[in-house]
Amino acid sequence: MPSPSSPRPALGAEQAVWPAGARHGGGGDVSVAGIELASLAERFGTPLYVLDEGEFRNRCRAYREALPHADIAYAGKAFLTRAVASWVRDEGLHLDVCSHGELELAVAAGFPAERIILHGNVKTPDELRAALRHGVGRIVLDNTAEISRLAALVPTYDRQGVMVRVIPGIAAGAHKAVRTGTTDQKFGLSVEHGAAENAVARVLDQPRLRLVGLHCHLGSQITSVRPFLAAIPRLVALMARIRDRHGAVLPELDLGGGHGIAYRPGEHALDPGAFAEDVTRHLARACEKADLPVPRLVVEPGRALIGPAAVAVYRVLVVKRTGCRTFVAVDGGMNDNPRPALYGARPSLRLVGREGSAATRTFTVVGRFCEAGDVLAPDAVLPEDIHPGDLLAAPAAGAYQMSMASNYNLVGRPPVVAVRDGRARLMLRRETTIDLMAREVPW
Numbered sequence: 153m154p155s156p157s158s159p160r161p162a163l164g165a166e167q168a169v170w171p172a173g174a175r176h177g178g179g180g181d182v183s184v185a186g187i188e189l190a191s192l193a194e195r196f197g198t199p200l201y202v203l204d205e206g207e208f209r210n211r212c213r214a215y216r217e218a219l220p221h222a223d224i225a226y227a228g229k230a231f232l233t234r235a236v237a238s239w240v241r242d243e244g245l246h247l248d249v250c251s252h253g254e255l256e257l258a259v260a261a262g263f264p265a266e267r268i269i270l271h272g273n274v275k276t277p278d279e280l281r282a283a284l285r286h287g288v289g290r291i292v293l294d295n296t297a298e299i300s301r302l303a304a305l306v307p308t309y310d311r312q313g314v315m316v317r318v319i320p321g322i323a324a325g326a327h328k329a330v331r332t333g334t335t336d337q338k339f340g341l342s343v344e345h346g347a348a349e350n351a352v353a354r355v356l357d358q359p360r361l362r363l364v365g366l367h368c369h370l371g372s373q374i375t376s377v378r379p380f381l382a383a384i385p386r387l388v389a390l391m392a393r394i395r396d397r398h399g400a401v402l403p404e405l406d407l408g409g410g411h412g413i414a415y416r417p418g419e420h421a422l423d424p425g426a427f428a429e430d431v432t433r434h435l436a437r438a439c440e441k442a443d444l445p446v447p448r449l450v451v452e453p454g455r456a457l458i459g460p461a462a463v464a465v466y467r468v469l470v471v472k473r474t475g476c477r478t479f480v481a482v483d484g485g486m487n488d489n490p491r492p493a494l495y496g497a498r499p500s501l502r503l504v505g506r507e508g509s510a511a512t513r514t515f516t517v518v519g520r521f522c523e524a525g526d527v528l529a530p531d532a533v534l535p536e537d538i539h540p541g542d543l544l545a546a547p548a549a550g551a552y553q554m555s556m557a558s559n560y561n562l563v564g565r566p567p568v569v570a571v572r573d574g575r576a577r578l579m580l581r582r583e584t585t586i587d588l589m590a591r592e593v594p595w
């Protein structure tokens with residue numbers, strides 16, 4: 153049972169990758185928001201995602217405090233439910249959505265549409281119509297075809313706020329699949345080749361569109377502020393050319409998200425305070441040089457807000473030696489966390505729920521899904537006496553795990569439980585076999 157009043161020791165070197173309030177529980181367990189993980193595993197079953205509401209809200213607040221004059225938009229693609237949308241709303245943040253589904257969920261959660269930013273390299277006519285119907289604040293245009301398409305849908309009495317997504321020509325991000333700042337990928341319009349400037353001219357020609365600024369998103373899991381600083385002069389130079397050519401002074405600049413977190417002890421995370429200080433200074437300097445007023449900054453962190461707020465909990469089902477490896481197979485895997493298979497990500501795993509032997513060794517922790525690539529961690533250092541029935545917990549599990557989860561092998565997705573002040577509340581229930589068959593038309 154929760155015992156928030158009894159002080160427990162912190163997690164030492166591992167603390168940095170766990171929610172700030174995570175503590176050693178009794179008998180080798182770890183508690184999050186005052187609740188021990190083993191008791192949550194018992195109550196809700198495994199695999200299980202435990203989301204610390206306080207950690208998420210504190211992260212939202214840290215960004216707002218670091219950048220009080222900016223709009224902070226949570227990137228919902230990292231993980232979005234109605235409860236998460238309502239926390240984002242209550243914390244005064246904006247919300248970045250990139251699909252009809254994310255948009256409708258946000259609206260259903262009572263998220264104010266004027267604080268929503270709609271993204272996407274392709275937006276379907278339905279998405280554009282829904283965005284206009286709900287009164288979304290900004291639509292980020294990603295290609296020239298979208299400009300006239302959107303303008304044709306805006307009612308004559310209205311002017312839709314838009315941004316133009318540009319490619320500043322900067323490579324950043326943890327893996328090729330998530331680098332979006334250069335021209336060899338599908339998002340945005342190139343600054344270098346003039347496509348961005350041409351798109352801006354077309355937008356300015358559309359009386360039903362109101363160009364509020366430029367947008368760029370360099371990539372994801374960026375742990376240094378340097379790429380952002382390198383983008384600023386390029387973006388400001390483009391803003392100056394727009395002013396010179398069209399007389400339009402753009403009031404906003406959106407630097408996208410991509411702020412990296414630590415997944416394993418010792419890894420570096422992008423600090424919002426340091427980011428804010430450096431970006432604010434460089435932006436002010438670049439604008440002064442270009443004789444432009446400093447635009448209102450927008451940033452769109454997803455992973456940095458939700459990633460460190462959740463922990464995945466798995467049950468060990470099998471320990472088996474094959475060849476030169478000892479495999480520890482758990483009841484989750486690539487379905488709830490496709491990141492190791494997609495990007496070579498390596499979560500850190502820890503035995504919880506009991507004291508393990510002092511002696512440790514290296515295990516290969518694998519999932520239960522039908523491919524050899526379903527490896528959660530090729531090199532997990534765990535107590536030597538690990539055995540079936542044990543619980544393994546992986547911190548920093550909040551971003552791009554459950555939001556990218558699949559039903560491969562017709563296995564239902566795990567539940568997500570929100571924890572706060574010693575209480576747990578189911579947020580997403582476990583997907584059942586009945587859910588999995590629900591789309592089937594009688595045959």
Ligand SMILES: Cc1ncc(COP(=O)(O)O)c(C=O)c1O
Pocket residue numbers: 227230248271369371372373408409410411452453454455456551
């Ligand atoms: C336009 C845009 N904004 C924000 C994000 C959020 O990225 P992250 O979760 O890495 O902060 C993404 C995804 O990379 C994105 O494509």
Ligand SMILES: N[C@@H](CCCC[NH3+])C(=O)O
Pocket residue numbers: 229330372373491495551552556
């Ligand atoms: N899915 C990626 C991040 C993509 C960011 C969204 N554009 C990851 O897990 O790292």
